[in-house]
Amino acid sequence: MKTFPHLTAAVMSLAVVTATPAEAAPGLVPAADREVVFTADGTATYGTLHVPAHRAGHRLRAALLLPGSGPTDRDGNQPPHAAPNTLAQLAAALDADRVATLRFDKYGTGRTGLGAYRDHPSELDYPAFVRQATAAYALLRDQPETDPHALMVVGHSEGAMTALLLGGSAHLRPAGVALLQPQAIRLLDLVALQLHAQVAEAARQGQLTPDQQRTIDAAVDAAVTALREHRPVDTTGLLPAVAQLFEAFQGPNGRFVQSDDAVYPPAAAAALRPGTRVLVTCGTNDVQVPCATTDALTAALRRAHVGGPGRVRLPGLDHLLHDTDHPDTVAPAALDALRRFAER
Template identity: 80%
Template sequence: MFTHLTAVVLSLAGVTAAPVSLVPAADREIVFTVDGTTTYGTLHVPAHHTGQRLRAALLLPGSGPTDRDGNQAHTSPNTLAQVADALDHDRVATLRFDKYGTGRTGLGAYRDHPEKLDYPAFVRQAKAAYESLRDQPETNPHALTVVGHSEGAMTALLLGGTARPRPTGLALLQPQAIRLLDLVALQLHAQIAEAVRQGQLTPEQQHSIDAAIDAAVTAVREHRPVDTTGLPPAVAQLFKAFQGQNSRFVDSDDAVYPPDTAASLRPGTRVLLTCGTNDAQVPCTTTDALTAALRRAHVSGPGRMPLPGVDHLLHDADHPSTLAPAVLDVLHRFARC
């Protein structure tokens, strides 16, 4: 109303108002340095008016060597690239980056000493990315959110209580919501139970292997050699890897209990937490304690949103290579809150 009236007044006065120019959507490479490592990422800026400051989201990938787009060496679900595209429809700028061990970033300062890389280093890298997003000329520093997938959701929780300015919202997509080794044990027990159901193992073998898995978890936490007797070869190899070059990372990741981190969130922070009913890696039940902790922290909605038929990579049976409609729906609801 006011803008229209102003144009009329200017017209009557013989003055022509300058047209507002529209900047088309674009990606650009972002580079920032943290702990001596040059980190590379992609800033996606939706179409916007010149000088406009946009809402913005930092996107954080899941565990393992997962790059800025959400891909690993032999799998390319493009999870984060698709999340960025979904948020573009709500005119939310996004930054995603190659974390340690992936893409152009590689191991950086840890190249010659990979055994020294721990989980807090990834959190510091994410915090530096958040600050880089905050400082972009197209972003509104008072309208920043963090969207994390799987392990990235746990990192998002930690940023929610420490980053400045505090994020206005967190989207925790299929989050790592319990301690790392507890989650690994849960996944392994489920796989063994499925093998019994298919007749590949007997119930007696299941009992023996389950006990060996629990003993291995205890040994890793107590920094004792893992007794691999009774463990299937692939499981034995997994626990050996936990005690090798990756031991420092495993110890520091396993030390985080996500429900405890919720207490540091600012009351009123918008939080979306998703769990897929077809997610074998992060079953909905693993998010119960975190959901209760978020409630005690007095955050605001949307809250926990179960996603029928959705797997860990945010797909469903009808959409095996793109984000499921249920995922798109909750992302839009989060963005529009």
């Protein structure tokens, strides 16, 4: 299950070369990582700009990489417990196609931390993350190596929803938006769907009776309704772990949850510029955002007259873009879909 911690901003950049390979051929600038920092809503946000090897003076395609929910850092990790390196691996794959990338430590992670929200974390809402991503996009747009007319936004999970919003609002709209295993329905609908699936599996295994399953399902739906109506949640009938989840949703994470749940991604699709290249991936083994949750978004994208490749079903892939043959790395099928999307 997902975890939830939780437009124009002034941008200040500081670039320091942190890695330079061996000497390049004459006229070729070697690949390098630059540590960058930009300011969003008074918070210094830290990230990594990767510039592939390129001819001097040549402007590169570039992609902003956005992480999923929870305390997920610039590499796509939640240390110390989870280190799939999702975004770092996507950056490496895009480097092979000469695409520059920017990834950053969002609020609550890495060097950035909570920043301006340190003393009042409960005031951190979802729009703050969108503004932070918008500031990162402006930084990437203004780099001397990047082509401002060939920018892309690539988001994973919740970051895909942020990418969708950014694609419809950024100054100099992106040429492409990649939505990898996206949060494609309202947050609390997704949470309810995940919980119902877990309860059904517990009943299938004999851990719950049919009556218990019906009681818990009804309590979950009632809790979602209460949250949306700004009423206290009655946790009677909920399993202890589920009760704790909903208590957190109306406690320190309440503002974030309410503001995230207010976004309906299919409606946001209408703001995309017609012809924008859009990729939507769905893994058939993704239990967090099943393929069916992307149906309404896919239909909305068609109505918005965006370009392809559109939705790509990835057989056997889970939420982290892994399959049984690649349990610790992004599977080739996902990387191939991303590379096809990134082509001019």
